[in-house]
Amino acid sequence: xxxxxxxxxxxxxxxxxxxxxxxxxxxxxxxxxxxxxxxxxxxxxxxxxxxxxxxxxxxxxxxxxxxxxxxxxxxxxxxxxxxxxxxxxxxxxxxxxxxxxxxxxxxxxxxxxxxxxxxxxxxxxxxxxxxxxxxxxxxxxxxxxxxxxxxxxxxxxxxxxxxxxxxxxxxxxxxxxxxxxxxxxxxxxxxxxxxxxxxxxxxxxxxxxxxxxxxxxxxxxxxxxxxxxxxxxxxxxxxxxxxxxxxxxxxxxxxxxxxxxxxxxxxxxxxxxxxxxxxxxxxxxxxxxxxxxxxxxxxxx
Amino acid sequence: xxxxxxxxxxxxxxxxxxxxxxxxxxxxxxxxxxxxxxxxxxxxxxxxxxxxxxxxxxxxxxxxxxxxxxxxxxxxxxxxxxxxxxxxxxxxxxxxxxxxxxxxxxxxxxxxxxxxxxxxxxxxxxxxxxxxxxxxxxxxxxxxxxxxxxxxxxxxxxxxxxxxxxxxxxxxxxxxxxxxxxxxxxxxxxxxxxxxxxxxxxxxxxxxxxxxxxxxxxxxxxxxxxxxxxxxxxxxxxxxxxxxxxxxxxxxxxxxxxxxxxxxxxxxxxxxxxxxxxxxxxxxxxxxxxxxxxxxxxxxxxxxxxxxxxxxxxxxxxxxxxxxxxxxxxxxxxxxxxxxxxxxxxxxxxxxxxxxxxxxxxxxxxxxxxxxxxxxxxxxxxxx
Numbered sequence: 001x002x003x004x005x006x007x008x009x010x011x012x013x014x015x016x017x018x019x020x021x022x023x024x025x026x027x028x029x030x031x032x033x034x035x036x037x038x039x040x041x042x043x044x045x046x047x048x049x050x051x052x053x054x055x056x057x058x059x060x061x062x063x064x065x066x067x068x069x070x071x072x073x074x075x076x077x078x079x080x081x082x083x084x085x086x087x088x089x090x091x092x093x094x095x096x097x098x099x100x101x102x103x104x105x106x107x108x109x110x111x112x113x114x115x116x117x118x119x120x121x122x123x124x125x126x127x128x129x130x131x132x133x134x135x136x137x138x139x140x141x142x143x144x145x146x147x148x149x150x151x152x153x154x155x156x157x158x159x160x161x162x163x164x165x166x167x168x169x170x171x172x173x174x175x176x177x178x179x180x181x182x183x184x185x186x187x188x189x190x191x192x193x194x195x196x197x198x199x200x201x202x203x204x205x206x207x208x209x210x211x212x213x214x215x216x217x218x219x220x221x222x223x224x225x226x227x228x229x230x231x232x233x234x235x236x237x238x239x240x241x242x243x244x245x246x247x248x249x250x251x252x253x254x255x256x257x258x259x260x261x262x263x264x265x266x267x268x269x270x271x272x273x274x275x276x277x278x279x280x281x282x283x284x285x286x287x288x289x290x291x292x293x294x295x296x297x298x299x300x301x
Numbered sequence: 302x303x304x305x306x307x308x309x310x311x312x313x314x315x316x317x318x319x320x321x322x323x324x325x326x327x328x329x330x331x332x333x334x335x336x337x338x339x340x341x342x343x344x345x346x347x348x349x350x351x352x353x354x355x356x357x358x359x360x361x362x363x364x365x366x367x368x369x370x371x372x373x374x375x376x377x378x379x380x381x382x383x384x385x386x387x388x389x390x391x392x393x394x395x396x397x398x399x400x401x402x403x404x405x406x407x408x409x410x411x412x413x414x415x416x417x418x419x420x421x422x423x424x425x426x427x428x429x430x431x432x433x434x435x436x437x438x439x440x441x442x443x444x445x446x447x448x449x450x451x452x453x454x455x456x457x458x459x460x461x462x463x464x465x466x467x468x469x470x471x472x473x474x475x476x477x478x479x480x481x482x483x484x485x486x487x488x489x490x491x492x493x494x495x496x497x498x499x500x501x502x503x504x505x506x507x508x509x510x511x512x513x514x515x516x517x518x519x520x521x522x523x524x525x526x527x528x529x530x531x532x533x534x535x536x537x538x539x540x541x542x543x544x545x546x547x548x549x550x551x552x553x554x555x556x557x558x559x560x561x562x563x564x565x566x567x568x569x570x571x572x573x574x575x576x577x578x579x580x581x582x583x584x585x586x587x588x589x590x591x592x593x594x595x596x597x598x599x600x601x602x603x604x605x606x607x608x609x610x611x612x613x614x615x616x617x618x619x620x621x622x623x624x625x626x627x628x629x630x631x632x633x634x635x636x637x638x639x640x641x642x643x644x645x646x647x648x649x650x651x652x653x654x655x656x657x658x659x660x661x662x663x664x665x666x667x668x669x670x671x672x673x674x675x676x677x678x679x680x681x682x683x684x685x
Binding site (some may be wrong): 047 | 504
């Protein structure tokens with residue numbers, strides 16, 4: 001399609017090689033096309049894409065603060081409405097801006113029912129400030145504020161269920177997706193933008209620097225998150241889950257063992273008890289969303 | 302047309318005549334009557350705008366920021382704790398050079414909690430890059446909104462503006478106010494024409510980050526715009542005078558100043574009391590006068606210096622305190638008069654709604670004449 005061939009997120013920005021957020025932005029704009037206004041929260045994406053006087057954004061773009069992108073988007077939407085303009089409004093924030101510091105503005109904007117799409121690129125910690133824990137950090141991930149140590153296995157809390165919180169606001173369309181599945185992601189972003197009202201897309205976007213893996217493995221690791229059931233890709237319409245990506249599930253350690261942030265679960269010695277707790281999180285996800293592909297038993301000989 | 306009206310309603314009516322396209326506001330005492338009145342007008346279709354009922358003051362100003370960046374004329378109102386919650390956004394709006402206009406119904410800041418009037422709230426945003434106007438009465442409170450939009454949106458300025466009027470003392474007081482017509486305001490205030498806006502037909506990036514190679518120049522340019530505003534305010538004041546016959550040509554107002562030896566300096570509604578006290582003292586042969594600061598940002602340094610050239614002693618009444626230093630206004634006046642030999646004394650007065658009477662003003666005049674100053678006036682020592 002014409003829009004999708006067009007690169008509206010330009011190359012030459014300052015992201016790390018293998019940055020999940022940069023890939024997410026490129027795909028978001030492929031889905032959104034030109035008639036859009038983007039509001040970025042402070043964070044990695046904002047910083048690596050707009051060092052004055054250079055910008056990677058070929059669509060109108062504004063950054064105000066860390067925690068107010070939803071409120072700024074509210075104002076833009078109202079302003080366009082008053083002027084009779086048709087551009088769509090997209091707010092983009094990392095998981096810190098979305099799950100934590102910006103949740104007041106996000107809640108307000110969703111409750112008021114503004115016609116805009118909020119996209120969270122979820123890399124599961126505050127990466128721009130140096131890998132500190134956020135409300136999106138998974139259980140047992142070692143971050144610089146929840147380091148693994150003699151008395152710690154890393155982050156002591158599970159990931160906050162942000163899609164459920166926004167579904168409770170009455171959002172007509174909520175989706176989770178991953179940079180590892182570009183077609184799925186583009187379709188969900190498009191559907192979110194086309195749906196009238198406040199919509200939300202949470203994009204799982206691994207951070208090679210923060211999670212501790214080589215940049216060329218970003219997509220492979222994002223895939224493993226889905227294949228182990230630790231990240232579930234689904235769509236909710238009017239509060240009900242309508243579509244879930246099913247997988248042939250792999251054990252969680254295939255995902256955990258590829259990343260420095262979980263290294264303490266394997267070295268100096270394997271921590272079976274903690275790995276089992278994380279496996280239990282994946283199992284609960286699998287049960288809740290029904291992600292397991294059931295293979296037919298081979299016929300008895 | 303003259304109407305007896307509450308201050309908040311006079312302001313709301315003035316705002317309506319300015320034709321804001323987006324209003325975003327959050328309720329807080331004593332600002333509420335303004336935003337309630339505007340919501341009523343929106344509900345009755347008397348004002349053609351989007352009215353966003355945000356979940357906090359922080360979002361109120363953030364929504365205004367977005368709406369202004371997209372090219373609409375915007376409005377909000379707040380006070381005290383609400384303004385404090387907006388602190389971060391205030392600096393951002395000014396840095397983005399967005400001409401947001403916001404009414405401040407001046408109120409003290411906690412702790413201790415106080416809903417009553419002083420000017421600590423807006424004064425504490427002194428360095429944020431907003432123009433700051435202070436009204437003496439409700440006529441001026443209404444008029445300053447017309448002026449504020451015109452100056453803020455002028456392409457030589459492009460800065461946001463506070464229109465400050467004293468909470469309760471003005472906001473909840475009924476006074477006769479000459480209400481302008483829509484036709485008159487349309488003549489004075491042209492539609493908002495932003496030099497650039499968020500627009501998919503001409504994409505720009507706004508709010509980028511600046512390295513040390515660029516940051517200082519952004520600050521310099523914003524400061525230069527603030528200084529340019531001085532002349533633009535005077536120009537707008539003269540244009541206003543031509544249409545309405547009310548004079549806001551300067552950033553200050555002089556009252557019986559010509560031969561005054563003791564000169565008061567103050568901002569806001571307290572100036573009415575000061576003028577009455579001056580009349581009394583003049584009748585008794587005292588050479589006293591007032592220089593009222595109508596615009597605190599930009600600070601009218603030259604105007605103040607020229608007006609106070611012949612004063613013997615200047616008594617500055619500050620309804621704010623920079624704790625550990627002095628009142629904000631006295632510091633400015635000392636700067637303006639540096640090297641002039643004019644004695645400048647500061648009085649912290651009327652904080653948290655403490656009444657200031659004519660008798661108080663007369664006592665301050667006596668203190669100033671005897672060289673006693675730089676003190677909290679009227680402390681109740683028995684509760685210390």
